[in-house]
Amino acid sequence: xxxxxxxxxxxxxxxxxxxxxxxxxxxxxxxxxxxxxxxxxxxxxxxxxxxxxxxxxxxxxxxxxxxxxxxxxxxxxxxxxxxxxxxxxxxxxxxxxxxxxxxxxxxxxxxxxxxxxxxxxxxxxxxxxxxxxxxxxxxxxxxxxxxxxxxxxxxxxxxxxxxxxxxxxxxxxxxxxxxxxxxxxxxxxxxxxxxxxxxxxxxxxxxxxxxxxxxxxxxxxxxxxxxxxxxxxxxxxxxxxxxxxxxxxxxxxxxxxxxxxxxxxxxxxxxxxxxxxxxxxxxxxxxxxxxxxxxxxxxxxxxxxxxxxxxxxxxxxxxxxxxxxxxxxxxxxxxxxxxxxxxxxxxxxxxxxxxxxxxxxxxxxxxxxxxxxxxxxxxxxxxxxxxxxxxxxxxxxxxxxxxxxxxxxxxxxxxxxxxxxxxxxxxxxxxxxxxxx
Numbered sequence: 001x002x003x004x005x006x007x008x009x010x011x012x013x014x015x016x017x018x019x020x021x022x023x024x025x026x027x028x029x030x031x032x033x034x035x036x037x038x039x040x041x042x043x044x045x046x047x048x049x050x051x052x053x054x055x056x057x058x059x060x061x062x063x064x065x066x067x068x069x070x071x072x073x074x075x076x077x078x079x080x081x082x083x084x085x086x087x088x089x090x091x092x093x094x095x096x097x098x099x100x101x102x103x104x105x106x107x108x109x110x111x112x113x114x115x116x117x118x119x120x121x122x123x124x125x126x127x128x129x130x131x132x133x134x135x136x137x138x139x140x141x142x143x144x145x146x147x148x149x150x151x152x153x154x155x156x157x158x159x160x161x162x163x164x165x166x167x168x169x170x171x172x173x174x175x176x177x178x179x180x181x182x183x184x185x186x187x188x189x190x191x192x193x194x195x196x197x198x199x200x201x202x203x204x205x206x207x208x209x210x211x212x213x214x215x216x217x218x219x220x221x222x223x224x225x226x227x228x229x230x231x232x233x234x235x236x237x238x239x240x241x242x243x244x245x246x247x248x249x250x251x252x253x254x255x256x257x258x259x260x261x262x263x264x265x266x267x268x269x270x271x272x273x274x275x276x277x278x279x280x281x282x283x284x285x286x287x288x289x290x291x292x293x294x295x296x297x298x299x300x301x302x303x304x305x306x307x308x309x310x311x312x313x314x315x316x317x318x319x320x321x322x323x324x325x326x327x328x329x330x331x332x333x334x335x336x337x338x339x340x341x342x343x344x345x346x347x348x349x350x351x352x353x354x355x356x357x358x359x360x361x362x363x364x365x366x367x368x369x370x371x372x373x374x375x376x377x378x379x380x381x382x383x384x385x386x387x388x389x390x391x392x393x394x395x396x397x398x399x400x401x402x403x404x405x406x407x408x409x410x411x412x413x414x415x416x417x418x419x420x421x422x423x424x425x426x427x428x429x430x431x432x433x434x435x436x437x
Contacts, residue, residue, distance in 0.1 A: 066112075214245065
């Protein structure tokens with residue numbers, strides 16, 4: 001089946017080139033011929049398609065039968081693997097011919113090495129990316145040429161190699177190799193743009209890198225370029241959003257590099273006294289955020305917890321630290337990630353609505369939330385915990401539970417900080433309170 005090309009991908013998209021097959025693997029996978037998208041059948045993740053991807057990625061050097069079999073199959077008997085490959089190639093030829101590919105043998109076996117049929121010229125974005133990076137490496141003494149090659153390579157890198165099948169062993173190996181090349185190119189480009197004082201270009205470079213790999217600290221480069229351009233408010237906002245994302249999706253605090261960048265910007269940023277009113281307006285919550293309890297990132301939660309402990313020392317007011325853990329009906333943590341993600345969001349909303357506006361909560365892990373209740377004694381903790389559990393079951397169904405552990409702390413009793421979390425119970429509904437201090 002042939003579909004019209006929907007979009008162009010980078011400067012290297014093969015446009016209106018007849019008799020040239022264009023293969024895109026960096027980001028989503030697609031194949032074009034003569035300016036039209038070709039279908040590869042219903043199952044785009046099959047061994048058949050992987051065979052094509054491996055051969056295309058190998059290029060002119062080809063791939064041996066043993067290597068190809070090892071990538072595609074578990075290690076069975078050699079005869080079984082050989083037969084499987086032969087059948088796969090036969091099916092491949094039939095399917096490609098039925099889906100608009102030009103007539104050819106497509107994959108050829110020469111002395112135990114598999115190649116793409118040279119009768120159909122093929123251009124592969126991943127191979128072009130690798131070629132450009134290698135050219136840039138050779139031209140390190142001529143910075144302008146290195147910049148041109150690296151920049152073209154960076155523009156071509158639209159995403160992780162074959163992200164749809166990123167869990168395949170052979171893809172993991174190749175993806176890591178391409179990622180290292182990409183990191184090398186981006187790092188060099190960022191340093192070069194900084195020296196050239198091309199701060200807008202520097203920002204766009206790191207912005208794209210952060211889109212591709214959001215947990216690899218590329219936001220530091222974004223923040224730095226913003227600071228050079230005097231866009232401090234945007235840089236601080238990016239820091240807050242990144243820290244929140246790290247906490248909620250990975251359960252991690254901001255990296256040391258990010259924290260250092262934040263401190264550097266704070267020292268550089270000079271505000272006039274007359275902007276206090278504007279600052280206060282920026283700090284003010286939105287009206288729709290005031291309805292429920294205060295939800296924040298884990299680093300912010302830790303700061304609030306420590307501040308509450310200090311206040312407790314001064315005024316003797318107790319506070320309660322609560323851990324809510326999503327479980328199944330057997331008290332086990334849910335393994336299905338999609339289901340866990342959906343129920344985690346339900347629990348977040350449940351906690352927000354069950355607490356007072358003055359209470360604070362944050363995501364602790366993929367299946368857990370921390371809650372801080374100030375001025376709350378033991379008996380009230382139980383009431384809050386049961387309310388959260390009941391409301392959560394109403395929204396998620398009886399197959400889901402929330403296990404709750406609490407620690408009621410009085411003045412001077414916060415030396416353990418979050419130590420009790422390591423020993424919380426995982427039964428259907430547990431509510432264990434202990435006094436400290």
